[in-house]
Amino acid sequence: MATPPRKPRNREMLFDSVIALVFILVACVDFCDGATVVDVYRLIQYDISGVPFGSRLASLNHHAASLHFSPHADLSRTVLLIPLRELNMSFVQEYIVAGKPLGGLIFLLPQMFNFESKDGAGSNGDDGSKELLKSMLAELEQILIHANLPYPVYFAFEDDNIDAVLLDIKKNDASGQPATATTGGYKFVVSATEPKKVGSPPITNIQGWLSGLKTDGDSHQLPTIAIVASYDTFGAAPALSVGSDSNGSGIVALLEVARLFSLLYSNPKTRGQYNLLFGLTSGGPYNYNGTRKWLQSFDQRLRETIDYAICLDTIGSWENELWIHVSKPPENAFIKQILEDFSSVAEELGVQVNLKHKKINISNPRVAWEHEQFSRLRVTAATLSELSSAPELLESTGGLLDGRQFVNEAAIVRSVKLIAESLAKHIYGHQGKNVQIFADNSNLAVNPSYVRSWLDVLSQTPRVAPFLSKDDPFITALKKELEDHTDEVNVQREILDGMFTFYDSTSAKLNIYQVASVTFDLLLxxxxxxxxxxxxxxxxxxxxxxxxxxxxxxxxxxxxxxxx
Amino acid sequence: MTVFHFFNCAILTFGPHAVYYSATPLSEYDTLGTSVKAAVVYLATALVKLICLATFLKVSESDSFDPYQEILKALIGFIDVAGLYFALTQLTHRNISQNHKFQAVGLGWAFADSVLHRLAPLWVGARGLEFTWEYILQGLEANANLVLSISLAALGSLMWLRKNKPKTLIPIIYLCAVIVATMPSITSYLRRGLGWHLPKVVGFELFTSLVMAFISWQLFSACQRPSV
Structure with missing residues (x-):
């Protein structure tokens, strides 16, 4: 028999080949990792009088590429993963503004914009690059909000997992092998249902009433001073629009002023002869629609008792200059009075308050400031703001940039002091006298920890009105807080009317799969x-x-x- | 595409069993009945093993290697050997030679093991979108397991069925049988005690299975020589 000696040799050959195969496999295995799941936040989808804006799709199932894609590649079935740090505006111009086809877009934001991360406050990078990122994000947000993109657009935050994926994708792109069905790579999947219209978006206004002291036998109604702030936000990603400055700072200031005056009004000796009306209004980004509904619901007699209204808007990051925006001419007696009260207190605090007059055009539907809704109903009103000029529609409404770390607590504390002190001057008639009621270290001092805790809460609560239900815990919390400081609280539930339509599915889970190509399967x-x-x-x-x-x-x- | 991957992995996991059956004289002597019987015995053994594991083993929360538990597990693993003994000696087969009997039993044993342990995870996992090497490695593991099962069956048939074997080889046969029977515990130790990754473990399994197959084949032919 000649076969027996041959057998061991054959076996050894098999040995070698199997061991070689095993080593090849071991060498390849290091690159593999399991499916990654990332929280993503969708670009807002809305219509203005039927004209579509924002991202029009939610579900995503495409191969991924980075910005290093080859210039001739067809990207209509590719999702681009773009870190904000590497974004260049020529790409934005070419693909978003000019509307070249894409399979989808995912923007990676640095952790410093994440309201959920604890270490976000100022730990990343130097100030120069931070400012650059901020201005870039602001520009990108405005472009995205006003574009009509027929593909899904999501925002995500940089973390180790997605950075590793991005690195791999870049490596693939650099080697000239864009990911398609035949070459493998990464597949991004967001399984979401088609976005549905938000039927009758709710807006909820909360008002608190602190009544003044009526002297006996006085049949006249007491005059009223209203302090108003709009609390909802609007931004490129509704699930990320926390609006710490616009208008979280206004809400915090209003709550603190309410708290201070509730202390004063609880004692009959210090109770002023003015009613105080606190209003937290919704619908701010949409031409102050909620404010208008709230004012319209007022009794005519009540409306006439309002001496003036102070609207608070974006007062959380100013240095030493605030603006009082009015729409009545500065010669008006009330306006003069307001300015006088404020500027005298400002002088004591060492800051500057300027008056800015902007006439309202009744035929123009745009309402740039909250006080303009009051003025349209012939109620004297002014807006206190750090912004020197009126924002455009859907601008400075608490978008992606408006995070907690960009707000200065001290500025809010100063604003509260300014507002409270000048109101007190007016109420108690201390004009011209140097009296400090809310002096530091007194029991009426502004409480910085109260300001901070409310600011923290607001900076973690996305507040885009159509996505806030009527009984949202946040609205309940605001109501409860006002109830603690005022005599009577009313909640007005309305429906946002006007030209806006919104679509749901604001956040989703992105599944990242590493997939093998068909060629690999064939080879196998x-x-x-x-x-x-x-x-x-x-x-x-x-x-x-x-x-x-x-x-x-x-x-x-x-x-x-x-x-x- | 992913069904394609599942198909590939299934070929790798179950293909060698079919090839072994059709390529060797097993198919000519129609030993399928023996294999099926061995598979049934395997199922019964697996059930007994499960009951023993559930009775005697604590559920460990951590994935760490606990020597006492592992020894217990290895002892329970020897139930396999008992099952194999039953399959080799007690089952009445048609008149097939010892040579084919152990191969048929080993093949049925390994196939039942593959179906029981790998088919469901393969069906669930390999059709997913995510690509991993895991199922390919599991297929390779199934191949190693096939070789080990046949080796164990060969050693078992030497121990229990062959009467006139050289005295000097008996301790070696028993030693090899013990090594092969404790293979699951050894790989479990490598994986959890030493923290080896799956590719390394599978490589080790493939290597040792081939070595053990070579040794048992040499032993088998050495035992056969006097009778020839």
Missing amino acids: LLVLGSYLIVLFSFLVITTRGLDDLISLFRRPPSRKVKTA
Whole structure:
């Protein structure tokens, strides 16, 4: 027999090949990792009088590429993963403004914009690059809000997982192999249902009433001073629009002023002869729609008792200059009075308050400041703001940039002091006297920890009105807080009317899969097939001999010979 | 595409069993019945093993290697050997030679093991979108397991069925049988005690299975010589 000596040699050959195969596999395995899941926040989708804006799709199932894609590649079935740090405006111009086809877009924001991260406050990078990122994000947000993008657009935050994925994708792109169905790579999947219209978006206004002291026998109604702040936000990603400055700072200031005056009004001796009306209004970004509904719901007599209204808007990051925006001419007696009260207190605090007059145009639907809604109903009003000029529609409404770390607590504390002190001057008639009621270290001092805790809460609560339900815990909390400081609280539930339509599904989970290509599968099939054939031949040879194997292939022709 | 991957992995996991059956003389002597019976015995053994594991083993919260538990597990693993003993000696087969009997039993044993342990995870996992090497490695593991099962069956048939074997080889046969039977515990130790990754473990399994197959084949032919 000649076969026995051959057997060990065959086995050794198989040995070697198997070990080699194993080593190849071991070398490849290091690159693999499991499916990654990332929280993503969708770009807002809305219509203005039927004209579509924002991202029009939610579900995503495409291969990923980075910004280093080859210039001639067809990107209509590719989702681009773009870190904000690497974004260049020429890309934005070419793809977003000019509307070149894309499969989808995912923007990676640095952690410093994440309101959920604890270490976000100023730990990343130097101030120069931070300012650059901020201005870039602001520009990008405005472009995205006003674009109509027929593909899903999401925001995500940089973390180790997605950075590793991005690095891999870049490596693939650099090697000139863009990810498609045939070359493998990463697949991004967001399984979401088609966004549905938010039917009758709710707006909820909360008002608190602190009544003044009525002297006996006085039949006249007491005059009223209103302090108003709009609390909702609007931004590129509704689930990320926390609006710490616009208008979280205004809400905090209003709550603190309410708290201070509730202390004063609880004692009959210090109770002023003015009613105080606190209003937290919704619908701010949409031409102060909620404010208008709130004012319209007022009794005519009540409206007439309002001496003036102070609206607070974006007062959380100013240095030493605040603006009082009015729409009545500065010669008006009330306006003069307001300015006088404020500027005298400002002088004591060492800051500057300037008056800015902007006439309202009744035929123009745009309402840039909250006080303009009051003025339209002939109620004297002014807006206190750090912004020197009126923002455009959907601008400075608490978007992506408006995070907690960009707000200065001290500025809010100063604003509260300014507002409270000048109100007190007016209420108690201390004009011209140097009296400090809310002096530091007195029991009426502004409480910085109260300001801070409310600011923290607001900076973690996205407040885009259409996505805030009527009984949202946040609204309940605001109501409860006002109830603590005022005599009577009313909640007005309305429906946002006007030209805006919103669509839901604001956040989702992004699944990142590493997928094998079809070519790899084909190759694997080929390898496995040859492995089985080799195994078969090897087994036949070792157990039956080589002749049997050859005869296996010879058999069919020999049968033919027989039949013939 | 992912069904394609599942198909590939299934070929790798179950293909060698079919190839082994059709390529060797097993198919010519129609030993399928024996294999099926061995598979049934395997199922019964697996059930007994499960009951034993559930009775005697604590559920460990951590994935760490606990020597006492592992020894217990290895002892329970020897139920496999008992099952194999039953399959080799007690089952009445048609008149097939010892040579084919152990191969048929080992093949049925390994195939039942593959179906029981790998088919469901493969069906659930390999059709997912995410690509991992895991299922390919599991397929390779199934191949190693096939070789080990046949080796163990060969050693078992030497121990229990062959009467006139050289005295000097008996301790070696028993030693090899013990090594092969404790293979699951050894790989479990490598994976959890030493923290080896799956590719390394599978490589080790493939390597040792081939070594053990070579040794048992040499032992088998050495035992056969006097009778020839």
